[in-house]
Amino acid sequence: MTGHRRAQREERGSISIWLVTTGFAMIVLVGLAVDLGGQVHAQQHARAVADQAARTGGQQLDASAAVRGQGAVTDTHLARHAATAYLTASGLTGTVTVTAGTTVTVNVRDTYPTTFLGIIGITSMTVTGHGQARITRSVGGVEQ
Secondary structure (H helix, E strand, O other), rough: OHHHHHHHHHOOOHHHHHHHHHHHHHHHHHHHHHHHHHHHHHHHHHHHHHHHHHHHHHEOOHHHHHHHOOOOOHHHHHHHHHHHHHHHOOOOOOEEEEEOOOOEEEEHHHHHHHHOOHHHHHOEEEEEEEEEEOOOEEEEEEOO
């Protein structure tokens, strides 16, 4: 057998391995682009929901304190309930904290289910959101 034919037989199938390896690498790269983009979108959604839940909670003012001239403070119970209800309606879960009657803080945690990265064992990615609303009193555009 000539040396040329022996070399052809030894290289047989090497192109198939190269194509499989390259194809797998391309799928992983596309998966990274799609799933990391999806994670960024889910992160933005979690932040927006946390912000809106905090605003909703911050709008629950204690009317009796305001009428007595004690300033605008949050009704703690109503604020927690309103913010939690907003989170529930959005399909997310999180924690709501009211500090000093003037600050409502909402932390949200969610998971983004991956589309392509499950191929390499990454089936979901955690996303978080943080929102805060502070009640202020302003007269003529100046906080007091």
